[in-house]
Structure formats: structure tokens, C-alpha cells
Amino acid sequence: MVEGGRRGGGGGQELERAPTRVDADPEERVLTGLMEGFPSSLSEAKRVRPGLLRARIKREDLYDSCRLLRESLGFEHMSMISAVDYPDRFEVVYHVSSYQNNMTLELITTTPKDDPKVDSVSDIWGGANWQEREAYDLMGITFEGHPKLERILMLKDTLYHPLRKDFRG
Amino acid sequence: MWINMGPQHPMTHGLWNLRIKVDGETIVDAEPEVGYLHRGIEKICENRTFTQVIPITDRLCYGSSMSWSHLYCRSVEDLMGLEVPPRAQYIRVAVLEMQRIASHLMWLAAYAADLGMMAGFIYGMRDREVFVDLLQDLTGSRLTYNYPRVGGVSHDVPPGWDKDALRACDYMEQRLREYEDIYEGSKIFMMRNVGVGVLKRDLAMNLGVTGPPMRASGAKYDLRKDRPYEAYDEMDFQVCSRTEGDCFARYRVRMDEMWESCRIIRQAVQKMPKGEWRVVAPRNAPAGTGVAMVEDPRGEGMMYVVGDGTDRPYRLKIRSPIFVTVSAAPQFLVGYKIADVVAIMGGLDMCIGENDR
Known part of the structure; x- marks a missing residue:
């Protein structure tokens, strides 16, 4: 039996919260930071x-x-990247989470149908790589x-992308 | 030299391939290969009505199907703007925690077998039956329950179920003490776990590692506590975390979570209010999007559902926690020996069904 192996919280430090002013709540600060x-x-x-x-961004x-979100606004975690095929456009939806401010930002960007291309954010968040x-x-x-865009x-x-709406199996 | 561990390997618990590059006995690079069990669930869901999707989301992970169908129902409730009645929220909390214990016990059993303790395997699987039986009393099936509904749960709990649940918690707490003695009293188990597979806290956050592996690295963050859903804000429980970040810490976090789950089940069953357990959901969803995030047994589960005014989801995106966690495998593995691979990857609780979708 290891000392301290028993239960009882078991340590783990509290996450440091971002310094907050009384008049600036974190959600407001993120929105203004992005808009500025x-x-x-x-x-x-x-x-x-x-x-x-x-928010939507070009x-x-x-x-x-994304670099601003990671470095200045305290978003440490890329939760989810979803691509949606609409009739006139593709949307790539990034759900970015902040542990210190306890919130999620849904950042939506669109690409045209004939040029489905966006910049990779996998060097900002390692969790974005596989997604x-x-x-x-x-x-x-x-x-x-x-770094490695493969299937x-x-x-x-495979020659097709199955989640596209024009895909017929 | 590159070595393929998988797709048919005792370590893998399903079909996936871990390629490791070794220098002598030391791992210098690693690359997981997944996709052997890709069933196209996201595409299948686009051709089913909202209710027909529920049994499909059960199939995402046979070890914790309740948490996936619950997550799906929550995302559709967000899309439709539905409010779940209080009794349904308490029932959901109780069954989710039972599912968490069953899932963790299955992990514990498989982990023990990986590390050569067949006794641990038999014990874990035996006691998992207690909670599987409880869920079977409630829903009629053992693994894929089809129990949550959009707007509540499918039916009320049977009479006497609450007493069975309380008895199961008493039984489980005795058993957990016994497990701690068996596992932590085993010298081999400790040698293969302590100080192996260390992941630092900031790296874990950046790589998208969530759930027990992240909490074992020192980040005290649990969606049940920090962003409470259902009736979790009325429950009294602790967030379990450790600072070491090694395999032993991950084992310890899951054991502590089982203790806390027992506490939550007790409170949920005893405080359960009377009333309706389901509101009728509309057949068609409005055009728009809905998103839900829950603390799955393996980490942060998310679903993003797009509605277009019909009775089918236009798009359903599933975020599987283990898919992102296993993408961080090189950071867990590099620098350790080949013999540690089984302990490190086993300690992540790999589930292929939800990983490959």
C-alpha cells in the first residue's frame, strides 16, 4: 500500500483563474478582444x-x-472541429474552450464550394491535428x-469524401 | 525500427494499430492508426429521424452507451429549446453514474488483464454485473439501453429500483476497498505503473487530452462540476485529480471517481422528486444548431447537431474524447520501453467504437 494512495481528493492544483477586473466579465472581454x-x-x-x-470570422x-485566442484570451483547448456541407458553402465550426474562464467559443468560418480550404490551426492546439x-x-x-494531411x-x-451531401454510395 | 502493435494484438482491445519506432528497447516515435471500425455513424444519422438516431448513438461505445445516447438527446434538446423535467434529470444523473462505474470497472478489468493480473479481471467483470443488472432492470437490455429520449427518459423507474441502487452502492464501496488492496498491494502492478507515461499538465491541455488522463496530470476540471448539466449542480461530490500525471495517477483518478459516483447515485436516488419524466418533443426541429458537452467516462464528449426544419438532423458531428486523447500517444510513449506500452495505452481506456464512429 502506497502512502497517499488512498482517496480523499488526492491533490491536483486548482487551475489559476485569469485576473479579472470587477467591471469586465470574461465573456465580454473575449468578445471585445476579438472585435478590436x-x-x-x-x-x-x-x-x-x-x-x-x-462568432463568425472570414x-x-x-x-x-486563433493565435489571439490562444495567447491573449486564455483558450487552451480545441474541443471540436466540425465541417458542415450547406447547399451554397462549407462551414468549418471550431469549438474552442477555455478552462480558466470556463467557457466555449463557437468560431464559424465559411469556404466556397469550389475552393474548400482553410488554414490549419494544429500548431496552435495539438488537439486540432487529428480533428x-x-x-x-x-x-x-x-x-x-x-503537418500530415492524410486520410x-x-x-x-478512397476517392470520395463520404459526408458531402452530393455523395451517393 | 518500426514495430506494428496491432491490429491484432492483446493490447489493443479492438481493432487499431499502434506503430512504434524503437531504438533498442526505447521508443523514439509512435503513430497510432485508427479507422478499422469506421461505420459512418454520422452519415447514417442524416437519414434517420431524431428518435431513430438514439439507438444508433448507443452503438458508439458498448461500454458506456448510456452516456452517448444521453449526450445526443441533450444536443437535440438544445437545438429544439426543450427543458427536461426535474425527475428525468435525476433519473439521468443516476443512470449516468451507474454507467460510469460500469465503464470504469470494465476498464479496470481489462487493465488488470493487460498487466498480467487475471484475478483483477475476474473481479472487475463480476462486480460490473451488479450495475449492468441494475440498468437491465430499468431498461430491459444489458449493453445498449435506448433509454434517454429527447425531452426526458423513455419510462419511469420500476418500484423498488431505488433500494436496489442503494444496496449496489453499499456493495460497491466494500469492493472498492478490496480492489485498492489487491491492486496497490501488488508489487508488479505498482512497478509497472508508478512513474510510467508521464504527461505534463500544460501539454495535456494543449493536446486536447480530457477526462481522467487530464485530471491525473493536475488539471482540476470536470464538466459535471464546472459547467453542470442535468441535476449535477444539486449533487455534493468532489472533482478527483492528481498531480503526478503517470499511469498510477490515471488509475487512482478512476478509482476515486467510482467512489464519488457511488455518492452521486445515493443522492440522486434519495432526492429524486416526483413528477413527469418526459415532455413530448416536437417531431421537426427548427433550422439552427445545437451543441452539448458532457463528461463522458473517457473525457469531454460533444455533439454538434444542425437542424434544417425537417424531422432529420442535417448534420450530426460527434466529438469522441478518446479520438483526441489517442492522437497524443507519441507524447505519452516517447522515452519509455516497449514493455511500458501496454500499461500506458491500456491506462487511457481505449474504446474503438467511439473512436472510429
């Missing part, structure tokens, strides 16, 4: 419910805004700058 950084390409930035924000500024590969594999979105779930020699 990217005034022309950010739109529809709003709070959906407590703990969930939503794809040219996606990488820079971008999955989006490439199943939806055919190209992530520029990804991951389907076979290597």
Missing part, C-alpha cells in the same frame, strides 16, 4: 447562453484570430499548413 483585433472580418459576435459564445483571419485530418477525410476540406478513418486510396 479583427473589426472588418468578425461578424455576429454574441453570447448565446452563459458559457457559450458565437477565413483569411482565422489563423490570426482536421478527420474533416479532410470525411468532408474534403483542405487545411493548409497541416485517417477511411482507406488511404
Whole structure:
């Protein structure tokens, strides 16, 4: 039996919370930070419910805004990358989470149908690596700058992207 | 030299391949290969109505199917803007924690077998039956329950079920003490676990590692506590975490979580209010999106559902926690010996069904 092996909390440090001023709640600060950084390409930035924000960004500024989120606004964790095939466009939806501020930001970017390409954020968050590969594999979105953009779930020699709406099996 | 551990290997618990590059006995690089069990669940769901999707999401992971169908129902409730009645919330908390214990016990059993303790395997599988039986009393099936519904749960708990649940918790707490003696009293188990597969806290966060592996690395974050859903904000429990970040810490976090799950089941069953257990959900969802995140036994489970006004989801994206966790395998493995691979990868609780979807 190891000392301290028994239960009882077992240590683990509290996450340090971001320094907050009384007049600035973290969600407001993230929204203003994004709007000041990217005034022309950010739109529809709003709070959906407590703990969930939503914003749209043009794809040219996606990488820079993600870097801002990671380095200045305290978003440590890329939760989920989803690609959606709409009739007139592809949407790539990034759910980015902040442990210290306890919130999630839904960052939506669109790409045209004939040029499904966005910048890779896998060097900002390591957790984005495989999720971008999955989006490439199943939806055919190209992530520029990804270290290894290969198929991951389907076979290597598959010729189609099965989650596209025009795919007929 | 590259070595393939898998797709048919006792370590893998299903079909996946871990390629490791070795220099002598030391691992210098690693690369997991997944996709052997890809069934295209996201695509299948686009051709089913919202209710028909529930049994399919059960099949994401046979070890914790309740948490997946619950997560799906939550995301659709978010899309439709439904409020779940209080009794359904308490029932959901109770069954989710039972599922968590059953899932952790299956991990514990498989982990013991990986490390050469067949006694641990038999014990874990035996006591998992207690909770599987409870869920069978409630839902009629052992593994894939099809129990949560959009707007609540499918039916009320049977009479006397609460007493069975309390008795199962008493039994489980005795057993947990016994497990701790068996496992931590085994010198071989400790030698293969302590100080093996260390992952630092900041790296774990950046790599998207969630759930017990992240909490074992020192990050005290649990969606049940920090962003409570259902009735978790009315439950009294602790977030279990450790600072070491090695295999032993991951084992310890899961054991502590089973203790806390027993506490939560007791509270949920005893405090369960009377009333409705389901509201009728509309057939068609509005155009829009819904997102839900829950603390799955393996980490942060998320679903993103897009509705287009019909009775089918336009798109359903599933975030599997273990898919992201296993992508961090090189950081867990590099620098350790080949013999440690089984302990490190076994300690992550790999589940191929939800990984490959």
C-alpha cells in the first residue's frame, strides 16, 4: 500500500483563474478582444447562453484570430472541429474552450464550394491535428499548413469524401 | 525500427494499430492508426429521424452507451429549446453514474488483464454485473439501453429500483476497498505503473487530452462540476485529480471517481422528486444548431447537431474524447520501453467504437 494512495481528493492544483477586473466579465472581454483585433472580418459576435459564445470570422483571419485566442484570451483547448456541407458553402465550426474562464467559443468560418480550404490551426492546439485530418477525410476540406494531411478513418486510396451531401454510395 | 502493435494484438482491445519506432528497447516515435471500425455513424444519422438516431448513438461505445445516447438527446434538446423535467434529470444523473462505474470497472478489468493480473479481471467483470443488472432492470437490455429520449427518459423507474441502487452502492464501496488492496498491494502492478507515461499538465491541455488522463496530470476540471448539466449542480461530490500525471495517477483518478459516483447515485436516488419524466418533443426541429458537452467516462464528449426544419438532423458531428486523447500517444510513449506500452495505452481506456464512429 502506497502512502497517499488512498482517496480523499488526492491533490491536483486548482487551475489559476485569469485576473479579472470587477467591471469586465470574461465573456465580454473575449468578445471585445476579438472585435478590436479583427473589426472588418468578425461578424455576429454574441453570447448565446452563459458559457457559450458565437462568432463568425472570414477565413483569411482565422489563423490570426486563433493565435489571439490562444495567447491573449486564455483558450487552451480545441474541443471540436466540425465541417458542415450547406447547399451554397462549407462551414468549418471550431469549438474552442477555455478552462480558466470556463467557457466555449463557437468560431464559424465559411469556404466556397469550389475552393474548400482553410488554414490549419494544429500548431496552435495539438488537439486540432487529428480533428482536421478527420474533416479532410470525411468532408474534403483542405487545411493548409497541416503537418500530415492524410486520410485517417477511411482507406488511404478512397476517392470520395463520404459526408458531402452530393455523395451517393 | 518500426514495430506494428496491432491490429491484432492483446493490447489493443479492438481493432487499431499502434506503430512504434524503437531504438533498442526505447521508443523514439509512435503513430497510432485508427479507422478499422469506421461505420459512418454520422452519415447514417442524416437519414434517420431524431428518435431513430438514439439507438444508433448507443452503438458508439458498448461500454458506456448510456452516456452517448444521453449526450445526443441533450444536443437535440438544445437545438429544439426543450427543458427536461426535474425527475428525468435525476433519473439521468443516476443512470449516468451507474454507467460510469460500469465503464470504469470494465476498464479496470481489462487493465488488470493487460498487466498480467487475471484475478483483477475476474473481479472487475463480476462486480460490473451488479450495475449492468441494475440498468437491465430499468431498461430491459444489458449493453445498449435506448433509454434517454429527447425531452426526458423513455419510462419511469420500476418500484423498488431505488433500494436496489442503494444496496449496489453499499456493495460497491466494500469492493472498492478490496480492489485498492489487491491492486496497490501488488508489487508488479505498482512497478509497472508508478512513474510510467508521464504527461505534463500544460501539454495535456494543449493536446486536447480530457477526462481522467487530464485530471491525473493536475488539471482540476470536470464538466459535471464546472459547467453542470442535468441535476449535477444539486449533487455534493468532489472533482478527483492528481498531480503526478503517470499511469498510477490515471488509475487512482478512476478509482476515486467510482467512489464519488457511488455518492452521486445515493443522492440522486434519495432526492429524486416526483413528477413527469418526459415532455413530448416536437417531431421537426427548427433550422439552427445545437451543441452539448458532457463528461463522458473517457473525457469531454460533444455533439454538434444542425437542424434544417425537417424531422432529420442535417448534420450530426460527434466529438469522441478518446479520438483526441489517442492522437497524443507519441507524447505519452516517447522515452519509455516497449514493455511500458501496454500499461500506458491500456491506462487511457481505449474504446474503438467511439473512436472510429
